[in-house]
Amino acid sequence: MMKRNALLLSTTVLMLVLSCSTASKKNSTVEVNIVGLKKGKLYLEQVVDSTLIVLDSLRVSREETHILRLDLAHPEFLILRLDKEDFNPFNDRISFFADPGKTSIKTTLNGFEKDAVIVSGPHQKEFENINKMLSDFDIKSIQLYQLSQEKEYLFPDRQDSLIRIAQRNELRRYQYLVNYALANTDNYLTPFVIVEQGDFLQQKWKDSIYNLLTDDIKSSTYGKQLAIQLQP
Numbered sequence: 001m002m003k004r005n006a007l008l009l010s011t012t013v014l015m016l017v018l019s020c021s022t023a024s025k026k027n028s029t030v031e032v033n034i035v036g037l038k039k040g041k042l043y044l045e046q047v048v049d050s051t052l053i054v055l056d057s058l059r060v061s062r063e064e065t066h067i068l069r070l071d072l073a074h075p076e077f078l079i080l081r082l083d084k085e086d087f088n089p090f091n092d093r094i095s096f097f098a099d100p101g102k103t104s105i106k107t108t109l110n111g112f113e114k115d116a117v118i119v120s121g122p123h124q125k126e127f128e129n130i131n132k133m134l135s136d137f138d139i140k141s142i143q144l145y146q147l148s149q150e151k152e153y154l155f156p157d158r159q160d161s162l163i164r165i166a167q168r169n170e171l172r173r174y175q176y177l178v179n180y181a182l183a184n185t186d187n188y189l190t191p192f193v194i195v196e197q198g199d200f201l202q203q204k205w206k207d208s209i210y211n212l213l214t215d216d217i218k219s220s221t222y223g224k225q226l227a228i229q230l231q232p
Contacts, residue, residue, distance in 0.1 A: 026069035028100050032080065033065045036109035043081040044068040048221075052079070072100040074220050075123040075188040080105060082112055096120065097127035097189065126189055130180070134197060137173040141166060174198075178205050185212040191222035195229065206230060 030044055037060055044056045055078075056068040068080075080094040092112035094105060099121025107116040118124055144166045147153050153162060177198055181190045194201065194209055210218070210226050217223050 026071055028070050028072045028098065028102070030068040030070070030078070030080065030098065030103045030105060031065055032068065033104075033106045034060075034082070034109055034112070035063070035107070037063055037082075037084075040085050041083045042066060042068065043083065044070060045079040045081055046076060047079070072098065074216070075099045075121065076221060077127075077192055084109075094118070097123045097192075099123055123187075123189055126187075130189065130193060133176060134173070137169060137176070140169045144169070174201060177201065178209070181209045182212065185209075186214045186217060188217060188220050188222070191217060191220065191226040195222050195225045203230070 032042060040060045042058055042060060043054050045052045046055055047053075055070040058066055058068065060066060070078075076098060078096055078098050080096070082092045084092070094107065094113050094116045096103065096105070096118050097120070101121065103118065103120040103124070105116060105118050107113075118128075144162050148159060148162050153159065177193060178201070181194055184190045190209070191213065194206060198206065206226070207230060210223075210230055213223060213226075218227065
């Protein structure tokens with residue numbers, strides 16, 4: 001009986017050691033604090049070939065700081081998803097660009113995405129700046145479309161004027177993307193931005209951008225995806 005108990009104890013200790021060892025091998029963490037959250041499940045996800053892959057997950061049973069773990073070879077675009085277990089298929093998501101190491105996300109249950117304050121490496125701040133700039137272009141496009149539906153603009157000359165303004169706005173958007181990419185050929189965000197936002201960029205611009213990327217950036221997740229896009 002004593003031998004059996006000793007064996008069970010040894011097995012338990014071994015499992016704990018292996019568990020700690022596995023966790024310690026992860027080189028990065030995402031610490032999450034959500035004010036007001038009492039119950040749910042958190043998922044840390046990565047987009048691979050247009051498919052969401054779960055890197056880590058945990059169940060939430062009380063309001064505290066929760067730690068998700070992963071391995072990052074280089075800065076990556078990630079998604080934190082909250083399943084509130086309320087039978088609503090549209091769960092909350094926070095997108096961010098994490099550097100290897102520690103990322104901290106603080107937010108609220110009711111304003112999960114809107115209230116998020118994210119602290120990571122330098123790529124996250126730049127990611128936020130790029131999103132803000134692209135969002136401004138998108139808002140301008142929406143405003144122009146809304147104007148085009150109003151009575152006072154339902155005249156050919158005014159419609160033509162709005163179309164020209166919309167075209168200039170779209171041109172400025174793509175000029176911004178190209179200029180950013182050409183000025184940041186050693187940045188992991190560059191291929192990500194071109195892959196995700198550059199659908200209508202001319203092939204010659206994508207080729208030029210890719211060819212100027214450093215070897216490290218070309219071998220990154222989005223550097224490889226950009227290379228695939230360029231294949232005939």
